[in-house]
Amino acid sequence: MTGKTKHFYAVIMAGGIGERFWPMSRNYRPKQFIDILGTGKTLIRQTYERFLEVLPKEQIFVITNARFKHLVLEQIPGITEERIICEPTRKNTAPCIAYASWKIYSMDPEARLVIAPSDHIILKEQEFARIIRSALQAATENDWLFTLGITPSRPDTGYGYIQYAAGTPWAADNSLKKVKTFTEKPSIELAESFLKSGDFLWNSGIFIWSAHAIIEAFEKYQPEISYVFREATGKYNTPEEIPYMNIAFAACKSISIDYAIMEKADNVFVFISEFGWSDLGTWGSLYEVRAKDGNDNALMGKNVLLYDVKNCIVNIPDDKLVVLQGLEDYIVAESDNAFLICKKSKEQEIRRFVNDIRIKKGEDFT
Numbered sequence: 001m002t003g004k005t006k007h008f009y010a011v012i013m014a015g016g017i018g019e020r021f022w023p024m025s026r027n028y029r030p031k032q033f034i035d036i037l038g039t040g041k042t043l044i045r046q047t048y049e050r051f052l053e054v055l056p057k058e059q060i061f062v063i064t065n066a067r068f069k070h071l072v073l074e075q076i077p078g079i080t081e082e083r084i085i086c087e088p089t090r091k092n093t094a095p096c097i098a099y100a101s102w103k104i105y106s107m108d109p110e111a112r113l114v115i116a117p118s119d120h121i122i123l124k125e126q127e128f129a130r131i132i133r134s135a136l137q138a139a140t141e142n143d144w145l146f147t148l149g150i151t152p153s154r155p156d157t158g159y160g161y162i163q164y165a166a167g168t169p170w171a172a173d174n175s176l177k178k179v180k181t182f183t184e185k186p187s188i189e190l191a192e193s194f195l196k197s198g199d200f201l202w203n204s205g206i207f208i209w210s211a212h213a214i215i216e217a218f219e220k221y222q223p224e225i226s227y228v229f230r231e232a233t234g235k236y237n238t239p240e241e242i243p244y245m246n247i248a249f250a251a252c253k254s255i256s257i258d259y260a261i262m263e264k265a266d267n268v269f270v271f272i273s274e275f276g277w278s279d280l281g282t283w284g285s286l287y288e289v290r291a292k293d294g295n296d297n298a299l300m301g302k303n304v305l306l307y308d309v310k311n312c313i314v315n316i317p318d319d320k321l322v323v324l325q326g327l328e329d330y331i332v333a334e335s336d337n338a339f340l341i342c343k344k345s346k347e348q349e350i351r352r353f354v355n356d357i358r359i360k361k362g363e364d365f366t
Contacts, residue, residue, distance in 0.1 A: 005059065007110040008136050010051040011100045014044050014064040014072065014118035015087055019354045019366075020282045020347070023338035024315055027366050032118040033071045036286065038300055043280070044118040048076050051116075053129045061085055062118070063100045082237075088246045094260035095225055095252040097207070098218055099245070102229040105211035106236035112139045113214070115207040121289055123276025131273050134173045135208035138269075142170070145217060145262065146208040147179075149201025149270040150277045155191035158282065160184050160203035160258065162270050163194075169269065179268040182258060201270060204277055207257065214261070221264045225252055283331045283347050287313040313344070338365055 014032050018025035025031035032044045039046070044062070051060050062072050062079065066086040072079065085100055097115055104111045114132055122128045135146050149162045164177035182203065186194065194200035218226040228248045235241045262268055278285050290298035290313065297309055301316030307325040315333040316322045324332060331347060333340045342350065358366050 005055055007108055007140075008055055008059060008112050009104050009108075009114070010055055010060045011085075011097075011104070011113055011115045012044065012047055012051070012060065012062045012118045013093065013096055013115065014062050014068065015090055015096060016117075016119070017090075018119065019351050021286075022350055022354045022366065023335040023340050024333055026336065026338075027363065028067075029071070030068070031280075033068070033075060036280070037121070037289070042075050043120075044072070045075050047116065047118045047120070048079075050122060050125055050128065051114075051132075053125065054114075054132050058083075061100060061104065063087065063096055065090060086242070086245075088249050090254070091249065091252045092254045093205075093257040094222065094255045095228075095249065097214065097257050098222075098225050098229050098252075099249070101211050101214045101218075102232065103236045103241075105215060106233065109212065111211040112136050113207075113209060113211055117205055117279070119280055120204070120206075121276070121278040121280050124274070127273075128275040131175075131271055131275065132208070135271055137172065138170055138176060139208050139210050139213070141172075143210060143213040143216070144267045144269050145213060145265055146176075147262065147268070147270050148204045148206040148208075148273045150204050151272060151274050152195055152200065152202050155188060155195050156202070157185055157188050157191050158285070159279070161186060161191070161194050162201045162203050163197075163199055164201065164270050164272070166199075173271070175272040177270050177272060179262075179270050182263045184258075201272060202277075203258070204273070205279065207262075213267075217261045217265050222255075222260050225255075225260070228252055283313055283333070283342075283350075284344055287344070311344070 016030060017027050018031035021031045033042050035042050057078060061083045063085040064072055066088055069084055069086055072084050085103060087096060138146060161183045162179055163181040165180050168174040168176050169178060170176045228251055232244055235244050278289055280286060287298045292298055295310045297306060298313045302318040303321040304314055304316050305323045309324050310328045312327050312330045329344045331342045331344055354366050
């Protein structure tokens with residue numbers, strides 16, 4: 001631990017189940033624990049190693065569902081159980097962030113936190129590290145709430161958008177802007193108008209702040225959630241913590257940090273960022289970043305034969321022989337005991353498919 005990073009911490013959120021990536025992502029092995037890019041490393045391992053460029057390992061935490069704790073221990077060499085925060089149930093990102101923030105604050109009241117999902121792609125890792133360092137320094141000097149906004153390259157309807165004001169409030173980095181508005185996934189017409197206006201960014205879902213500032217925001221805007229974690233004061237990092245959370249966490253409403261805090265607070269700022277980012281939320285986003293063959297097919301699987309197949313994403317286990325003929329713009333994926341063929345344009349239906357499977361066929365297939 002150096003003096004420069006003494007109060008800096010990273011929290012990697014790894015509790016999601018990635019339903020939109022079914023059948024590759026399953027409730028017992030979500031996408032963050034899969035080598036989804038074929039690099040030899042899972043997404044959570046890549047995320048953890050990315051933060052090792054910024055912080056010592058002792059200051060990198062993972063928060064996940066309790067049932068995935070063993071996967072974190074398996075996939076991140078050297079991580080200790082003390083740095084794995086276990087949620088007893090899934091309650092979206094606001095309770096998740098509140099838990100991690102209060103727990104680390106109880107250890108270090110001067111803590112500055114970067115909160116990041118475990119399943120994003122970042123191609124320009126040195127630029128990412130630079131922006132994170134700058135943001136942590138900004139959080140040291142100001143009790144503001146910061147997020148990273150990505151310069152949009154297309155009118156994507158799958159991302160949230162952040163509108164920012166002109167000028168910069170911080171002399172050290174003129175890429176920092178005051179946030180004017182948040183907009184959830186817009187229509188294509190609205191997304192196109194955002195790009196034309198030039199003052200909108202994609203919402204990356206990566207946040208930076210002091211533990212004190214985010215706790216104050218929860219107290220102000222989400223007092224019910226705040227109460228649950230404030231009452232745990234004195235229990236954090238003791239044998240009482242887990243029994244308390246097993247009961248109290250269930251009392252939290254399920255709500256995202258954007259709805260709970262970011263859209264309400266008046267001290268939110270965004271760093272304009274360009275570091276080769278994708279949230280890798282859908283098969284379509286995976287198709288965009290995967291290498292393609294001469295017919296624009298993104299293929300994983302050593303024994304797949306394609307005949308007159310175009311613009312497809314195909315994900316098949318190496319030990320399966322699959323022959324495809326005449327498909328265009330499809331997702332074809334097999335994993336364990338499940339097989340999917342779905343038009344790429346209809347991939348938003350996959351969540352509905354998974355829900356129907358859960359009801360009609362049981363959890364073993366989800």
